[in-house]
Amino acid sequence: MGTLAILIHRAKDAWQIRGVIPRLVDDGLSILQYADDTVIFLDHDLEQAKNLKLLLWVFEQLLGLKINFYKSELFCFGQAKQEEESYSLLFRCKLGSLPFRYLGIPIHFRKLSNNDWKAAEDRFEKRLSGWKGKLISVGGRLVLINFVLSSLPMCFVILFEVPHGVLRKIEYYRSRFY
Numbered sequence: 001m002g003t004l005a006i007l008i009h010r011a012k013d014a015w016q017i018r019g020v021i022p023r024l025v026d027d028g029l030s031i032l033q034y035a036d037d038t039v040i041f042l043d044h045d046l047e048q049a050k051n052l053k054l055l056l057w058v059f060e061q062l063l064g065l066k067i068n069f070y071k072s073e074l075f076c077f078g079q080a081k082q083e084e085e086s087y088s089l090l091f092r093c094k095l096g097s098l099p100f101r102y103l104g105i106p107i108h109f110r111k112l113s114n115n116d117w118k119a120a121e122d123r124f125e126k127r128l129s130g131w132k133g134k135l136i137s138v139g140g141r142l143v144l145i146n147f148v149l150s151s152l153p154m155c156f157v158i159l160f161e162v163p164h165g166v167l168r169k170i171e172y173y174r175s176r177f178y
Contacts, residue, residue: 044080
């Protein structure tokens with residue numbers, strides 16, 4: 001767990017911030033990180049938002065890193081939509097709109113379709129298509145498959161239901177190697 005995730009977890013323990021969808025994720029979902037990309041989730045409450053802004057400032061001071069709020073986007077849903085200008089001024093970042101892409105996967109409030117997964121599927125196919133499964137040792141196949149799968153945004157495979165068409169393609173590629 002990274003430093004920012006630890007700080008957010010401690011702030012949640014101290015009831016300074018709350019994550020979203022606590023009925024699905026213990027204590028609510030607050031942060032997703034993949035490499036240097038971070039998504040922070042916060043329940044609608046301007047006081048909590050101020051606490052988060054302070055926490056982000058502490059993070060910057062502790063690590064000597066600078067969060068670029070000008071490149072960041074803020075997304076508000078439900079009742080928070082009425083206060084989105086206040087949130088935008090607090091964090092000094094622009095307001096984003098749905099759908100948007102994160103790690104190549106479109107993010108939307110509706111179920112993702114086969115077409116929405118096309119970009120990830122194309123990357124998967126491109127990486128595996130150049131390799132000839134019959135010419136690689138079993139160990140080499142395992143390394144290749146692990147490399148390709150680990151390079152895909154796995155957090156989305158966990159969070160979103162993968163359409164059957166995408167699962168069939170993954171099974172097709174897996175079967176070509178075994």
